[in-house]
Amino acid sequence: MTMLDIVEINSSKFDEIWAVLSPVFKTGETYPIAPDATKEDGKAYWFAPDKRVYAASDQGEIVGTYYIKPNQIGLGSHVCNAGFVVAAEHSGKGYGTLLGWHALQTAKEMGYESMQFNLVVANNIASLKIWQKLGFDVIGTIPEAFNYRGEKHIDAYILYKKL
Amino acid sequence: MTMLDIVEINSSKFDEIWAVLSPVFKTGETYPIAPDATKEDGKAYWFAPDKRVYAASDQGEIVGTYYIKPNQIGLGSHVCNAGFVVAAEHSGKGYGTLLGWHALQTAKEMGYESMQFNLVVANNIASLKIWQKLGFDVIGTIPEAFNYRGEKHIDAYILYKKL
Numbered sequence: 001m002t003m004l005d006i007v008e009i010n011s012s013k014f015d016e017i018w019a020v021l022s023p024v025f026k027t028g029e030t031y032p033i034a035p036d037a038t039k040e041d042g043k044a045y046w047f048a049p050d051k052r053v054y055a056a057s058d059q060g061e062i063v064g065t066y067y068i069k070p071n072q073i074g075l076g077s078h079v080c081n082a083g084f085v086v087a088a089e090h091s092g093k094g095y096g097t098l099l100g101w102h103a104l105q106t107a108k109e110m111g112y113e114s115m116q117f118n119l120v121v122a123n124n125i126a127s128l129k130i131w132q133k134l135g136f137d138v139i140g141t142i143p144e145a146f147n148y149r150g151e152k153h154i155d156a157y158i159l160y161k162k163l
Numbered sequence: 164m165t166m167l168d169i170v171e172i173n174s175s176k177f178d179e180i181w182a183v184l185s186p187v188f189k190t191g192e193t194y195p196i197a198p199d200a201t202k203e204d205g206k207a208y209w210f211a212p213d214k215r216v217y218a219a220s221d222q223g224e225i226v227g228t229y230y231i232k233p234n235q236i237g238l239g240s241h242v243c244n245a246g247f248v249v250a251a252e253h254s255g256k257g258y259g260t261l262l263g264w265h266a267l268q269t270a271k272e273m274g275y276e277s278m279q280f281n282l283v284v285a286n287n288i289a290s291l292k293i294w295q296k297l298g299f300d301v302i303g304t305i306p307e308a309f310n311y312r313g314e315k316h317i318d319a320y321i322l323y324k325k326l
Contacts, residue, residue: 031237031238032236032237032239033237034237034238035237037237045236072281072308073195073196073197074194074195074310075191075194075195075197075310076195076282076308076309076310077195078310078316079308114306114307114308116305119235119239139305140302140321142242142302143277143323144277145235145239146239147237147238148238158303158305160305
């Protein structure tokens, strides 16, 4: 695993972020955003007002990104939610684990008490392995919650980890 | 149980809806919205752009309200989410069950395939009884997910029903 430089960014970096997000969103395999989402849709989603966004760079090239946000408002806002994307051409290098580990530290520093994922697609084994390695528990299964590739409804898991 | 008239409304009715919501939100016992939320906060929450809102009236008086919205965007938008409030002074009359039943019909007519609740406070026994009577299953428990009355973190359940 090489060293990654992970920093908080704003939407002025979105061109580079979209180059990472777009091929992953287009698959319709892991994120709920419509596979034909435009760049503007993607920006509104990834940089929604309640999200803080981070980018991971390897020698100046952005290879991954994640966001952290409250999973609920008000009386549920001590639990955070997060989303992660590693550039397709950099998969298998352990970057997902590193981003996940970094997000856990960041969320704890922000004062969150736990992290929850609401829609981990059940056949996303690579992702599930990362989260279980980082100490997440599967706390529920939502039947047929994800319209995989827009073709078939498959189960999704809810994951949780205390910080 | 008296007959209720349940119709879709827009935010022009918010004065009457707020009279129902506000005392319930103020308790900090069931909804995540901050107990000190202003009327404007409440309007932005209950009439968020992705929600369709219904009001239940008994002889012209609004006694309850619910919303339906997609629980996720895009590839998760075949699952809906809903929220229900019955006026405190009308509790115990079975209105919650009637609103729940109506929302299930409405959601099915809208084309949703299932309904999911993300944050049912674990000590909200009255609500849990209604949902289990209407056929919902508890599909997960989120540890300490709700800051009850702003005083202590208690568990919340995730509920699910196929339509």
